[in-house]
Amino acid sequence: MAGLIRFALSQRILVLLAVFLLAGGGYYAFKNIPIDAFPEVSPTQVKIIVKAPGMTPEEVEARITAPIEVDLLGISHQTMLRSIAKYALTDITVDFEEGTDIFWARQQIAERLNGMWGNLPAGVSGGIAPMTTPLGEMFMFSIEGGGLSLMEKRDLLDWVIRPALRTVPGVADVNSLGGMVRSFVVMPDNARLAARGINMDKLISALQNNNRNDGAGRITEGEEALVVRAEGRIKTLADVKAIVVDVNQGMSITVDDVADVSIDALTRYGAVSKDGKGEAVTGLVLSLRGANARQTIVGIEQKLAEISPGFPEGVQVKVFYNRGDLVDKAVDTVFHALMEAIVLVVILLILFLGNLRAAVTVALALPLAAMVTFILMKYTGMSANLMSLGGLAIAIGM
Known part of the structure; x- marks a missing residue:
């Protein structure tokens, strides 16, 4: 210890340089380690x-959940496989051993899922x-605000706010909750169908086949080429009625x-209320695993400030x-x-030693010890949170 003290006293510039490097490295580590609340x-x-859609929990369990679970068995480093089957929905969770690379795990699941997806009932979606x-x-x-209806608020969230927020680094997804999802609704009249000799399958097929744009080649005139397209995608109610x-x-029978x-x-399975004042439309931002929460939230706030001038008058997020x-609060x-x-x-040492x-x-x-801690946290990949x-x-x- 005496030798260390003598070295520090004789090599003051070197020690001072080491202190500055330690402080700088600690500050850099603190600014770059992932910081989260939990x-x-x-x-x-x-x-x-x-x-x-339309399946009962029993049908979902038998026709979707069970086949997927059987196909997922045997993946390396898997520790647990559990699922929940609800009306028109199944939620399957696969846990892996601690330290397993998340991208490797997702790749293994994706390969198994893609291989058996064709065996699932028609009309299912997800992944x-x-x-x-x-x-x-x-x-x-x-x-x-803005006097918008629940449907208009949901349109604003789905088509303006959600796509913009998903571009922020660190955001995994943005869930839209509440409101009403706008859609074209076709209610068949059985009497009119029977009178014209049309069954339900023919009506569904007409709607599916006439809601798309197709290419029809091109016409070449000299050095110019004209692209020919057939536009049939539905845009208005009149487009649906005219199918x-x-x-x-010789007489055309239309949907109308x-x-x-x-x-x-669309059919709703729930609603969102706020402060007991009726229904509301809300957005829930999910962070990527391992993302820096503080930087991600700053990016979200900046993106909202960027797109808010384009909202309808009076609308606020x-x-x-x-x-x-x-x-x-944790950092503070x-x-x-x-x-x-x-x-x-400093006060106690001055009182007892009398030497500033x-x-x-x-x-x-004390601050140097904190800087060393941040450097080690950065090196080991440990995040800063309320506990650490x-x-x-x-x-x-x-």
Whole structure:
């Protein structure tokens, strides 16, 4: 120890340079380590969500959940396979051993799922869920004002806000909750169908085949080439009504002749209310596994500020949950604990030693210890959260 002290006293410039490097490295590590409110406690996990409209839980379990579970058996490093079957939906979760690479796990699941997807009933949809965690809900907001209806608010969320927020680094997905999803609704009239000799299959086939744009080649004139397209995608109610279902004695039978067409909402399985004042439309932002929550939330806030001028007049996005607030409080707790500890140490050392220089020298060990901690956290891949930062505050002595 005496030799170390003599070396530090004789090589002051070298020691001072080491202190500056340590402080700089610690600050860089603190700015770049993932910071979140909660520690990641879940193992490597892959979720599969499959939708099957109209199926009961028993049918979903027998025709979808069980075949997928059988096909997923035998994947390396798998520790648990569990599922929940609900009306028109199944949620399958596969847990892997701690330390398993999440991208490797998702690739294994995707290969098995793609190989057996053709054996599932027609009309099912879904697949592997976004790469998030059970604690991935980091930002929640509602759309208010402007006198918009629930359907108009949902359109704004689905077609403007959600695509924009999904471009933010660190965002896994944005879930749309509440409101009404706009759709064209065709209500067949059995009497009119029977009178014209048209069955339901023919009506469905006409709607499916006449809702698309097709290419029809090109016409070349000299050095110019004209692209020929047949536009048939549905845009308005009039387009739906004008679709030809059949031809009888030279007369076209359209959808409007055999069904009532209107704009309505998809079947809803729930609703969202806020503050007991009726229904609301809300968005839920999910973070990617291992993303830096503080940087991601800053990106979300910047993106909302960027697109908000394009909203209808009076429409506002009101945030009612922001995990960044918890992150900032956790960081502030450590910062204030560090500052208070330094001040108390300096005061006590001055009182007992009567030497300001000695007091400051000892007090500098506290921030340097924090810097070393951040460097080691960065090196080992450990994230900063309420628990790790709280432990650092306790270690400092506060």
